Structure formats: C-alpha cells, structure tokens
Amino acid sequence: MIDAPDVEELNPPQRTLMGPGPSPVHPRVLKAMSTPLVGHLDPSFVEMMDETQELLRYVFQTDNEWTIPVSGTGSAAMEAAIGNLVEPGDTFLAPTNGYFGDRMAAMARRAGGDVVRVGAPWGEPLDPDDVADACEEFHPDVFGFVHAETSTGVKQPDVPALTEAAHDHGALVVADTVTSIGGVELKVDEWDIDAAYAGPQKCLSCPPGASPLTLNDRAMDKVLGREEPARSWYLDLSLLEGYWGDERAYHHTAPITNVYALREALRLVAEEGIEERWARHREMASALKAGVEAMGLGLNPEDDYWLPSLNAVLVPDGVDDGDVIDYVLEQYDLEIAAGLGDLSGDVFRVGCMGHGARPENVTLVVAALADAFDALGADVDAAAGLAATREALR
Amino acid sequence: MIDAPDVEELNPPQRTLMGPGPSPVHPRVLKAMSTPLVGHLDPSFVEMMDETQELLRYVFQTDNEWTIPVSGTGSAAMEAAIGNLVEPGDTFLAPTNGYFGDRMAAMARRAGGDVVRVGAPWGEPLDPDDVADACEEFHPDVFGFVHAETSTGVKQPDVPALTEAAHDHGALVVADTVTSIGGVELKVDEWDIDAAYAGPQKCLSCPPGASPLTLNDRAMDKVLGREEPARSWYLDLSLLEGYWGDERAYHHTAPITNVYALREALRLVAEEGIEERWARHREMASALKAGVEAMGLGLNPEDDYWLPSLNAVLVPDGVDDGDVIDYVLEQYDLEIAAGLGDLSGDVFRVGCMGHGARPENVTLVVAALADAFDALGADVDAAAGLAATREALR
Structure with missing residues (x-):
C-alpha cells in the first residue's frame, strides 16, 4: 500500500488579484x-x-x-x-x-x-x-x-x-x-x-x-x-x-x-447594468492610467485602442520587471503580471476587472507600484502618480 | 440594447443525492x-x-x-x-x-x-x-x-x-x-x-x-x-x-x-484511510443491498461483481421506474436514477458514494423506496426491507 500524504488544511494567502486574471471574486x-x-x-x-x-x-x-x-x-x-x-x-x-x-x-x-x-x-x-x-x-x-x-x-x-x-x-x-x-x-x-x-x-x-x-x-x-x-x-x-x-x-x-x-x-x-459596468471599468482604469502616466510611465498601446480591463504598463528604466512583481506580492499580497511574448520584460500587465475595478484596488496598485519603484531605485515621481489617481477617482 | 433578465437569488432545493453522481458533498x-x-x-x-x-x-x-x-x-x-x-x-x-x-x-x-x-x-x-x-x-x-x-x-x-x-x-x-x-x-x-x-x-x-x-x-x-x-x-x-x-x-x-x-x-x-473508506462503502452498500433483497427485489449484477458504489436495484413488477423516481424526489427530496441503455426501465441506479455512504442516507433510501412501492402499488415487503437494513447497520 502507498501511504497517505500529510497535507495541511487549506489556507492560501489573501491576494489582491490585479493581474490578467483570475480577478477578485465577489x-x-x-x-x-x-x-x-x-x-x-x-x-x-x-x-x-x-x-x-x-x-x-x-x-x-x-x-x-x-x-x-x-x-x-x-x-x-x-x-x-x-x-x-x-x-x-x-x-x-x-x-x-x-x-x-x-x-x-x-x-x-x-x-x-x-x-x-x-x-x-x-x-x-x-x-x-x-x-x-x-x-x-x-x-x-x-x-x-x-x-x-x-x-x-x-x-x-x-x-x-x-x-x-x-x-x-x-x-x-x-x-x-x-x-x-x-x-x-x-x-x-x-x-x-x-x-x-x-x-x-x-x-x-x-x-x-x-x-x-x-x-x-x-x-x-x-x-x-x-x-x-x-x-x-x-x-x-x-x-x-x-x-x-x-x-x-x-x-x-x-x-x-x-x-x-x-x-x-x-x-x-x-x-449593475451592462453599460454602467462598462463605464465603471473605463473610469477605474482611467484612474490607474492617470496614475502611471503621472509617474512618467504610460501604457504601451495607443489611446485609441487602450483596453481598460488589461493595462500594459511600461516598465521604467532601472528596474527589472520580475523584481517589481515579487516586491508587490511580498509587501502587499498584490498580484500583477509580467508581459508575454514580444512584450516580455517591457510591460507589466495590470488588470482592472470586475470586482477588482474599484477605487481601493486601483489605489493600492498605484501606491504599491510607486513604493516598489522607489525601493528598487527607478526614477519615477511616485507622489505625482498617487495624486493623479486620487484626483481621477474623486 | 438587449435587456437584463430578472433572475432570482440562487435557492436550489436541498436534495439527498443517492443517484449515480454527483454525490453529497462534505x-x-x-x-x-x-x-x-x-x-x-x-x-x-x-x-x-x-x-x-x-x-x-x-x-x-x-x-x-x-x-x-x-x-x-x-x-x-x-x-x-x-x-x-x-x-x-x-x-x-x-x-x-x-x-x-x-x-x-x-x-x-x-x-x-x-x-x-x-x-x-x-x-x-x-x-x-x-x-x-x-x-x-x-x-x-x-x-x-x-x-x-x-x-x-x-x-x-x-x-x-x-x-x-x-x-x-x-x-x-x-x-x-x-x-x-x-x-x-x-x-x-x-x-x-x-x-x-x-x-x-x-x-x-x-x-x-x-x-x-x-x-x-x-x-x-x-x-x-x-x-x-x-x-x-x-x-x-x-x-x-x-x-x-x-x-x-x-x-x-x-x-x-x-x-x-x-x-x-x-x-x-x-x-479516513483508503482501505477504511473502501470498507465503509462496502458496509453501507451491504445494508442497502440487504434492505432491497429483503423486500424481494435484489440487485441486477451477480454478487461476484457487485459494485458497492452503484447499486442496480431491480424494478419490482407493477410500478413504473419513472413514477418511483419522481415520488421519492417529491416526497423526500431524494435523488435516485433510472437505468440506462439495455437496462433502461429494468433497474434503479442507487449510489452509495463518499459522503453519501452513511447510515442515515442508506436508511432514507430504503425507507423512501418502501414508501414509494407501497404508495404506487408494488407488492413488496416494506417492513422486512427496513428491518434488514437496520439490522445490517447495527
């Protein structure tokens, strides 16, 4: 007989899921x-x-x-x-x-x-x-x-x-x-x-x-x-x-x-209403976009085809994308993701999806990114980013 | 725009699942x-x-x-x-x-x-x-x-x-x-x-x-x-x-x-231990088997290849299998199932699986079947069935 393994009670960390999905579940x-x-x-x-x-x-x-x-x-x-x-x-x-x-x-x-x-x-x-x-x-x-x-x-x-x-x-x-x-x-x-x-x-x-x-x-x-x-x-x-x-x-x-x-x-x-929900996603992602742009980063795609639910935020000079992702996971239990394929290393993928498209989640992402950039030595204007997001959310 | 349908809060009936699966979830x-x-x-x-x-x-x-x-x-x-x-x-x-x-x-x-x-x-x-x-x-x-x-x-x-x-x-x-x-x-x-x-x-x-x-x-x-x-x-x-x-x-x-x-x-x-779990399934299904056999019904397969987790109980003369299945669902919120393919109409499929393989569930199945047979006019000895299951479970 093969013996029973000893596995602990289910106790996953409490993540705020702001990557490409899964998003936070209501x-x-x-x-x-x-x-x-x-x-x-x-x-x-x-x-x-x-x-x-x-x-x-x-x-x-x-x-x-x-x-x-x-x-x-x-x-x-x-x-x-x-x-x-x-x-x-x-x-x-x-x-x-x-x-x-x-x-x-x-x-x-x-x-x-x-x-x-x-x-x-x-x-x-x-x-x-x-x-x-x-x-x-x-x-x-x-x-x-x-x-x-x-x-x-x-x-x-x-x-x-x-x-x-x-x-x-x-x-x-x-x-x-x-x-x-x-x-x-x-x-x-x-x-x-x-x-x-x-x-x-x-x-x-x-x-x-x-x-x-x-x-x-x-x-x-x-x-x-x-x-x-x-x-x-x-x-x-x-x-x-x-x-x-x-x-x-x-x-x-x-x-x-x-x-x-x-x-x-x-x-x-x-x-909620489907049109109201589309509007909420756009508004919340706009606040996120305002924050990263005020930090001097911006998004990869042009505004004409920006996708509010998935924001490809450019990685600033002077930091490694993986280090930032690890930092926000460790410090804030916050999940964001790296770029894939041709954009690997060039962007973070930050979701703004469903129950995650809320002021508190967007604010946490901007604040955590600002902290990570500061701690890891990227030259960005963290205070301006937070202010822009706060302003956009008002 | 296509309008939002009005759908009520999730409120399914509370079934005791003793069919071919899903079984009751712990x-x-x-x-x-x-x-x-x-x-x-x-x-x-x-x-x-x-x-x-x-x-x-x-x-x-x-x-x-x-x-x-x-x-x-x-x-x-x-x-x-x-x-x-x-x-x-x-x-x-x-x-x-x-x-x-x-x-x-x-x-x-x-x-x-x-x-x-x-x-x-x-x-x-x-x-x-x-x-x-x-x-x-x-x-x-x-x-x-x-x-x-x-x-x-x-x-x-x-x-x-x-x-x-x-x-x-x-x-x-x-x-x-x-x-x-x-x-x-x-x-x-x-x-x-x-x-x-x-x-x-x-x-x-x-x-x-x-x-x-x-x-x-x-x-x-x-x-x-x-x-x-x-x-x-x-x-x-x-x-x-x-x-x-x-x-x-x-x-x-x-x-x-x-x-x-x-x-x-x-x-x-x-x-529980895998061998103990196999034994529990055998014991609980044995009590079910004893009950239906004492009612004069028995199972379709021979004892040598009886499957404790899924019991193919023969449908007694004088009743329609679908009527029995509907009766126990309505009266007891109890799910059992009909036969498939070559055995369609000849057997009920009664599961005895996992968290459903417990004395209370097996007893309910035998009691509900006995009631259904009585109410629908099949000639079975309901009291003998219940007694046999009770005895087997002691």
Whole structure:
C-alpha cells in the first residue's frame, strides 16, 4: 500500500488579484460556490441552466439561442468554437498581434485546418483593410480575431469593419472576448460576430471552470452540417446541443457548482447594468492610467485602442520587471503580471476587472507600484502618480 | 440594447443525492469552494498543486509522476486519456458491456483510431479469456475497460488478469475508474494499469470540474513520442506537462477553486484511510443491498461483481421506474436514477458514494423506496426491507 500524504488544511494567502486574471471574486459568488449541489439533470438545475443562458445572452448582447457555458476554462470554450467551426481542409485566418492569436492558430491546426495569418505588431490592433486583403488572398472559411488581447492590453477597435470584411469574402467570424466580456463594450449581434467565446475569471469575476460561448444560426448551421464529427467528443457542440438545447439529455456531468457561480456573477452584471459596468471599468482604469502616466510611465498601446480591463504598463528604466512583481506580492499580497511574448520584460500587465475595478484596488496598485519603484531605485515621481489617481477617482 | 433578465437569488432545493453522481458533498469541501482565489501561477498555488498530485497518487495507489487533475469533468479526463494514447491508425479495443465502453469507443474514433470490441452483456463483466482472444485477433494498440460501470452497477473483478492479457499482446491498458476511485479497491500500480481516469463527483464527493488522471511511464512515453500532436490542444498532455510538471509554465488558467475542493476532498480520504473508506462503502452498500433483497427485489449484477458504489436495484413488477423516481424526489427530496441503455426501465441506479455512504442516507433510501412501492402499488415487503437494513447497520 502507498501511504497517505500529510497535507495541511487549506489556507492560501489573501491576494489582491490585479493581474490578467483570475480577478477578485465577489463574496456573493463565493457564497454561491459553497451551495450544496443538486443533480445535473434535476428539474431545478434545468431551470438554472435556462436562467444562466438568458444571462449569458445579456452580457454577450445577443439573441443567439446557442449560448452556453462550456464545461472547462476559457481555452476549452476557445477550442469548442474553433474545433467545431473548422473542418479538416478548411482555411483559418488567424491574427499575429498577440499570444492568443497564436493559440487560435494552434487549435485550428489541430482541427485539421490550414492556417493563414493576418499581421500586426504585438501591441497594435488589426487593420480592417489588411483583413480584407488577407481574405482576398486566402479565401478563409473562418476568420478569428481577439477583441481584447490579454497579452498586449489592446482592444480591437471598429469590430464591425472586421466582420464586414470577412463576411464580404464568405468567412465566418470567431471572436475571442475573454477579457472584454462584462467589462468592455461588446455587442455580438450588432457587430455581426458569428461565434464568440469568453472566460468567467476576468471582468465577470467568477472562478474559472465554466466558460461562455455563443454561436449564431449561421455558425451552428456549419457545425451541424459537418461532414465528419468534431475531433473532440467532450467539446462537440452537436452533442452538447442535446443537453443545453430543448432535449436536456445527458451528455456529460455539468460542473454544477461552477454554473451556480457563473449564474450569480452574471446576476451581479444584470443588477449593475451592462453599460454602467462598462463605464465603471473605463473610469477605474482611467484612474490607474492617470496614475502611471503621472509617474512618467504610460501604457504601451495607443489611446485609441487602450483596453481598460488589461493595462500594459511600461516598465521604467532601472528596474527589472520580475523584481517589481515579487516586491508587490511580498509587501502587499498584490498580484500583477509580467508581459508575454514580444512584450516580455517591457510591460507589466495590470488588470482592472470586475470586482477588482474599484477605487481601493486601483489605489493600492498605484501606491504599491510607486513604493516598489522607489525601493528598487527607478526614477519615477511616485507622489505625482498617487495624486493623479486620487484626483481621477474623486 | 438587449435587456437584463430578472433572475432570482440562487435557492436550489436541498436534495439527498443517492443517484449515480454527483454525490453529497462534505461541508468541508463546500467551505473550500468558497475560499477566495489566488492566481493559477501563484507560488502558493504551485504548492497546492504538488499536494493535490500527491493526494491523487494515494487514492489511485500509484507512484506515477504523471498524476494530475484535468480541467474539466470526468469525460474530459476520459478524452485526455484516450485522445492522447490513441494515434490515428491505432487499433483501440473497447468493451461492449455498458454505456461508458461505448463512450470510450466514440472518443477513440474521434482520435483517428480504429475501434474493435470485446463483448459481454450489459450487467456482466469482461472475461479475461475473451480479452486475450480479442487481443490475439485484433492486435490492439490500446485496450480500454471500465472498472466500475456506472450504467450497470458492475465491478470488473480480477483486473490483473485483464491487464496481463492485454500486455501479453503489447497493448496499453486504460481504465475507467470514475465510480471506483475512493470507494472501491483500486490499485493502479499493483494491477499494472497504464492509464486511469476518474471523476471527483462520485466516491470522492467533490463537485465536478477537476478530474483525476494518471499515466505510467510506458503510457507517457507513447504520448510524448506521438508522430502528430493530440487532436485537442486543451487536453494535450504533452502541453499540460509544462504546467503540472517541473516547469509550471502557463498553459491555460486552471480551475483554481475546483482544485481547492479536490484537495480538500482528497484530504478527507487520507484522514479516513483508503482501505477504511473502501470498507465503509462496502458496509453501507451491504445494508442497502440487504434492505432491497429483503423486500424481494435484489440487485441486477451477480454478487461476484457487485459494485458497492452503484447499486442496480431491480424494478419490482407493477410500478413504473419513472413514477418511483419522481415520488421519492417529491416526497423526500431524494435523488435516485433510472437505468440506462439495455437496462433502461429494468433497474434503479442507487449510489452509495463518499459522503453519501452513511447510515442515515442508506436508511432514507430504503425507507423512501418502501414508501414509494407501497404508495404506487408494488407488492413488496416494506417492513422486512427496513428491518434488514437496520439490522445490517447495527
């Protein structure tokens, strides 16, 4: 027999989560997580599924019938979208301007697709003209883009121009809305997005484990008309339709508790109002932006495509980004993150998401960064930063 | 703008979950679910990952380094095992004796494998001689079997004879241990199982969302030596190795809260002792079995392969199974389930799992069934059933 290991009671540190996610979870959502379970086919759960789907339609701003939480984290929702929409031999057009465009490309290849790319540097959005040119050249079946790039802090502006360019050439459009949903203006129907996926642990401030996905009829027609089944059984939307559609037939055991939590997190959005919530994110992130700019740092992306939920703050001269991240974690139990890929070492990634988009959290970030820069010897004007944030929050 | 739906506060009914899962969750695990999150790359979380992996090795009774919770429900762990071990063109030998053998076969086909079958009727286990014959005939690369069939209540006896038959013919062995882990004797290393997957929501009494998986070196060598990558990016074990292995590099955001819960559920197993827990399941299910047998019903499978964690109780003459299930749900908030597939209409599926394997729960099931049979006009000796269960529990 193999002996039992001796593991202590769960006692994690109390972090203030201001990185790229997970974001701080609202107490009401934590409480929902501790609710005793009903079965995944219980009549009461079927009702909760309906409610959760209705709430998801609200945050996506869509009437799509096909709006569900996928039983996994955001990457599972991403693979559900791409793995079902891309058939072997299809051409998939993926962006090059961030980490998650590469992930889309990787998943499309796994689905048997041929991947072509449309380019922009990391830290910049796609140009609709480039998308149109790429569509002209490659005739993609599916075009994917990232609405809110968590790796670069860039918001893709003018989404309708992108979807129009793709539709003009007959391509379906998949949007990564992981870091925009519930925090940044997102209008799936009005913008004519065919499929969008998201994560719950960013601006919805819900623990990861059940992830939003929506497809319009055009996209579902393609999924249901596939010549061969999707390559994943677990993520096959034609099978999931049996459970989340009218039939409510068993496919797999849903992550019941994660659905409870998502439902509660979405109720908080509905109570606040989605437009009010977008405005709050913008205001709180503006105070953060004012603070770091007054310190002389600024953000990496230009203002036109600044993403309020994820701020790519430039690392000042004279300090190592890792030292700053470690300092604020040790001194303040505050989580912020390093840059990824092409921006590694050049930026901090500071989230301003959901329940974390509050004056006290933003103030702590600016104060902790100011202290870290001072302690580690960077030449920044800490007092000016704090004053600017305070002023912006008044 | 699409309007916000009006959704009430979360207030599910209080069920006693005695179906095929989820099982009742221990209060300590529910409390763990409501713990505020740390980041998925936080140093404290990395430590919790190590502890969770160590505890998983204990419940699997394995030294396999490659022992992780998969970020999804049990079917995700199943697809992680099969989708990584089966390469296009491989032959996969799947059993026909239950619902989950069919699911294994479906996943192997999605992975590009050719599926061949080894047969036994629903409600019976596999015969090792039949497995040897099938291996002789088909030369499978991978053989899958279900240790504890949730659809039939059958426990596969003499697992070492199965693994030996497969290994003699060069096949790797994958075991479905969803309904055995933590409740029924399971010894991955001693029984020479190459890969095993499980669910947390059965005998571990943990909410679904992070699911146990273990692979030995022989299995991982095959995974890491694949000619083309696994067809799912999300479930690709060669990528997950980066996160759960020594490197701890970002792959996807782990379902942090589900890992908290699984860790706590596994701590409860370690505190009780795995052998003591197996014995408790056997004793509690024996009391249930004594009760239904004294009512003149009995279980579907023969005693030699009775599965204590999932009891396939024969439906008595004169009642409809659905009426009984509805009656106990309405009268007692008690969840039991109907038979599946070939056993549909013939059996009830009554779980005796984890925190549900207690005298009060077993007594409630027998009393509620006796009441339902009486109220619905089945000719059973209710008093004898209750007396037998009471006697067995003393």
